[in-house]
Amino acid sequence: YKTIIACTNQKGGCAKTTTAVNLATSLAEGNAKLGIPPSKVLLIDLDPQGNASTSFGVDKRLDVPTVYELLMQPTGEDLNIHDFLIGPEILTDEMQRSFKNMNQDQRIPKRLKVENLYLLPSNIRLSGAEIELATKLGRETRLREALAPIMDDFDHIIIDTPPSLGLLTINALAAANWILVPVQAEYYALEGMSQLMNSIRLIQRRVNNHLKLFGIAVTMYTPRSKLSQFVESEVRKHFGEDVFQTVIPRLMSIAEAPKDGAPVVLLKNPTKGNKGSKQYWALAKESHLRIMKR
Amino acid sequence: YKTIIACTNQKGGCAKTTTAVNLATSLAEGNAKLGIPPSKVLLIDLDPQGNASTSFGVDKRLDVPTVYELLMQPTGEDLNIHDFLIGPEILTDEMQRSFKNMNQDQRIPKRLKVENLYLLPSNIRLSGAEIELATKLGRETRLREALAPIMDDFDHIIIDTPPSLGLLTINALAAANWILVPVQAEYYALEGMSQLMNSIRLIQRRVNNHLKLFGIAVTMYTPRSKLSQFVESEVRKHFGEDVFQTVIPRLMSIAEAPKDGAPVVLLKNPTKGNKGSKQYWALAKESHLRIMKR
Ligand SMILES: Nc1ncnc2c1ncn2[C@@H]1O[C@H](COP(=O)(O)OP(=O)(O)OP(=O)(O)O)[C@@H](O)[C@H]1O
Numbered sequence: 001y002k003t004i005i006a007c008t009n010q011k012g013g014c015a016k017t018t019t020a021v022n023l024a025t026s027l028a029e030g031n032a033k034l035g036i037p038p039s040k041v042l043l044i045d046l047d048p049q050g051n052a053s054t055s056f057g058v059d060k061r062l063d064v065p066t067v068y069e070l071l072m073q074p075t076g077e078d079l080n081i082h083d084f085l086i087g088p089e090i091l092t093d094e095m096q097r098s099f100k101n102m103n104q105d106q107r108i109p110k111r112l113k114v115e116n117l118y119l120l121p122s123n124i125r126l127s128g129a130e131i132e133l134a135t136k137l138g139r140e141t142r143l144r145e146a147l148a149p150i151m152d153d154f155d156h157i158i159i160d161t162p163p164s165l166g167l168l169t170i171n172a173l174a175a176a177n178w179i180l181v182p183v184q185a186e187y188y189a190l191e192g193m194s195q196l197m198n199s200i201r202l203i204q205r206r207v208n209n210h211l212k213l214f215g216i217a218v219t220m221y222t223p224r225s226k227l228s229q230f231v232e233s234e235v236r237k238h239f240g241e242d243v244f245q246t247v248i249p250r251l252m253s254i255a256e257a258p259k260d261g262a263p264v265v266l267l268k269n270p271t272k273g274n275k276g277s278k279q280y281w282a283l284a285k286e287s288h289l290r291i292m293k294r
Numbered sequence: 295y296k297t298i299i300a301c302t303n304q305k306g307g308c309a310k311t312t313t314a315v316n317l318a319t320s321l322a323e324g325n326a327k328l329g330i331p332p333s334k335v336l337l338i339d340l341d342p343q344g345n346a347s348t349s350f351g352v353d354k355r356l357d358v359p360t361v362y363e364l365l366m367q368p369t370g371e372d373l374n375i376h377d378f379l380i381g382p383e384i385l386t387d388e389m390q391r392s393f394k395n396m397n398q399d400q401r402i403p404k405r406l407k408v409e410n411l412y413l414l415p416s417n418i419r420l421s422g423a424e425i426e427l428a429t430k431l432g433r434e435t436r437l438r439e440a441l442a443p444i445m446d447d448f449d450h451i452i453i454d455t456p457p458s459l460g461l462l463t464i465n466a467l468a469a470a471n472w473i474l475v476p477v478q479a480e481y482y483a484l485e486g487m488s489q490l491m492n493s494i495r496l497i498q499r500r501v502n503n504h505l506k507l508f509g510i511a512v513t514m515y516t517p518r519s520k521l522s523q524f525v526e527s528e529v530r531k532h533f534g535e536d537v538f539q540t541v542i543p544r545l546m547s548i549a550e551a552p553k554d555g556a557p558v559v560l561l562k563n564p565t566k567g568n569k570g571s572k573q574y575w576a577l578a579k580e581s582h583l584r585i586m587k588r
Pocket residue numbers: 011012013014015016017018019047051161162163219220221248249250251252254255256258304305306307457480481482483
């Protein structure tokens with residue numbers, strides 16, 4: 001029973017990408033002190049914006065195969081999905097190159113490397129997929145079919161999705177067995193939660209009856225703000241145990257990480273002084289425990 | 295030559311709704327001191343999340359006609375679009391009711407009213423429109439057709455769009471003659487700009503050759519942050535005069551306004567102490583000058 005987690009919320013800008021990237025990286029690399037073993041992880045970038053790819057400094061070149069080609073290949077053709085993946089050595093090179101580019105006068109931190117993380121990248125061509133898939137056979141389960149041959153190669157698969165409930169996100173929810181919902185601690189985000197839960201129930205009935213809620217993560221929590229406190233307490237009131245204990249604060253170190261081209265869990269040590277890294281490692285720990293409990 | 299502005303960017307959470315709501319409200323109500331005359335404005339909520347409707351405390355009931363019914367009506371049927379609009383009296387009632395609800399111990403501010411603003415609301419039913427429209431005749435110009443009979447009733451029409459370049463946003467860009475692009479002062483948002491500009495050129499060629507760039511507004515600017523300074527300078531370098539002088543700072547007063555159910559330009563006076571309201575009124579002033587210059 002594999003762990004395939006779709007990181008989804010139709011609300012824009014609630015930290016889907018930031019959460020998918022940091023969770024995938026911390027589960028892949030592990031942390032002995034926190035009791036998180038390393039594991040082989042695949043991160044899939046299913047958003048045409050390609051922000052998950054950018055998070056590792058990966059150049060979104062148009063001449064490499066991406067998840068778009070995988071989704072659009074004629075059924076039955078035997079594509080080797082490994083040809084589409086970017087492995088840990090290249091991801092490490094890209095992160096280090098990007099970090100050096102943005103911080104000319106600094107040494108590259110030793111922590112800035114991955115050994116067990118693979119990325120299935122995307123680029124702008126993916127934005128045509130929604131309309132192109134609309135009339136194709138099995139349009140909702142293309143990703144699930146494409147992943148079938150490699151399911152046993154990875155311990156965890158994490159999918160970043162665009163801010164909508166269109167065919168790309170439906171493909172992710174059809175392929176996943178778990179859904180992780182990031183909710184920013186702001187008012188509009190609260191509004192969209194009941195809509196999202198209704199949509200998940202619909203997907204469970206019509207597309208994938210194995211899909212379960214992995215958890216709801218409160219993100220961008222502004223410390224000492226009445227609005228954030230209000231939203232967090234509403235979310236815990238409605239969703240109880242499903243809400244992670246770990247809350248991710250709004251911090252400049254998290255917003256700045258994409259510019260350096262590396263996840264904050266690698267850029268900074270999870271110490272008291274680096275609350276962004278510390279909290280995302282805490283979320284990884286809680287996720288690891290939820291996965292083990294299954 | 296009417297002003298129809300689509301507020302669009304496929305990047306999620308960059309303040310499309312916040313900008314559309316505050317611009318529509320300030321252009322509608324006007325401000326004599328700033329030299330902005332009042333005008334009759336229609337705000338269209340074309341996002342299934344219905345956040346523009348929520349911004350006025352409007353209950354998203356399922357029993358009222360919304361933009362969804364307008365888009366899906368069989369062509370040729372004569373619907374009276376006025377039946378779908380929420381007028382200034384009801385908007386004022388909803389704002390005041392919502393403000394009272396959230397602030398039991400405070401008097402309702404006298405400024406909390408509109409006289410010239412109309413809203414075409416949306417609700418979750420709209421999320422089915424993308425797939426349902428995909429195979430319909432004239433799927434890209436449904437909104438433009440529906441608006442044709444009322445074009446002369448309004449001075450300005452402003453359309454809030456979802457975070458994608460799907461059929462809903464294409465409908466907005468087909469109906470509009472101008473596009474306003476909010477860009478948050480963060481790294482991923484910068485990345486998406488060149489993609490967005492390419493898509494606009496495609497729309498201009500294939501769907502609406504009248505569409506022009508109205509302007510690019512830098513939002514959520516964190517004062518004294520190197521990241522925000524970097525993004526703003528990059529945007530001005532690439533887009534020059536198209537970028538509004540006015541920059542909207544990241545402020546709690548703006549994030550809290552939706553909870554009170556009213557735009558920040560009405561909740562707070564545009565004084566030095568209320569930078570959120572002040573900057574959105576400044577953006578309205580700049581927009582008014584761009585409209586006059588045409
Ligand atoms: N905890 C945080 N503190 C500060 N900034 C954050 C935090 N989490 C995310 N951000 C920033 O907020 C913005 C939105 O986050 P992100 O892009 O991850 O959201 P998203 O849900 O993936 O957006 P989209 O809907 O466009 O896919 C980004 O600029 C990101 O760097």
